Amino acid sequence: MSIEEGAVRVEHLTWTHDVEVRDCSLGKGVFALREIEMGEIIGIVRGQIVDDENESPDYCIEMDEIYSLNPLPPFRFLNHCCSPNAEFIGDEPDQADRFPEVYVVAIKGIQDNEEICVDYAWPVEDAIRCECGSPECRGWIVANEEVHKVVPGD
Template sequence: MPALDGLKVVRSPIHGYGVITLRRFAAGDIIVYGDGVVYSEDDDFDDTYALLLHIPDEDSGEPQLLLDLTDQTRWINHACDPNTEVDVSWDPDTRIATAWWVALRDIEVGEELTYDYAFSAPLAEPCACGSDSCRGIIVDLDEIDQVTGPNRDLIRPRFRRRLRRRAG
């Protein structure tokens, strides 16, 4: 797999491996395009590094589609205060998927790239991003009040107050 231009995979203080920048990126720059394989939610595959690609209408009977990242973009870690966002497109006619990461702010040389994984509540897991705005779990902020079980205890105090406001 060829190296990604301006990026390098390294050991990460957040989790396992991460991707750092070898050059500066300005806010709004497209940093990298990701490559992968398209799978249906009905397929048997490891979705650890997959992006949600297509959510069909509930009454369509179509399965969700996921893009399993197969290049170094799979090592871009989660952060609750990310410096990038990932966008995806799906062309059902050509069956071509595209994913790309855009800088949310200026990113300096040596910074680790991150984006908000925003897992749905049932898939929430502990977060180790270490940012000042860490939620304590990796979850879509719009679904944080739906988190149950042991993960609910990991939600940081600032977000617990939000849960109480939503419940009341």
């Protein structure tokens, strides 16, 4: 996925000052420290590239079939929501040996002090129960197109 010109405003890029990690009902979460407009880049996800998918913790962001990004705070603590207000977008690397930068981009207007959430969109084999509390909650943390494949266990 690439960032479409005009869809995001890079000049507003500040990547740690506009958010804060706080305790919340799910443990920790990322909260906006100001009003954020739809389409704004909230920050760049920094972290470690890991290549062993069996060792990748749940919160890793898939870069391709092999590599994942193990994010550092603050975006390590982004929680899932079935109706998210942000999403991860990777840029188009200008060099073949570089991984895409991963941005957190607002897909809705976000209020000051509102929690910032993304849709983890996990594959069905990784699905766990979702407690996001959204009226549109799918009941599972799973990709929208795979939710019909979830077979509830015990």
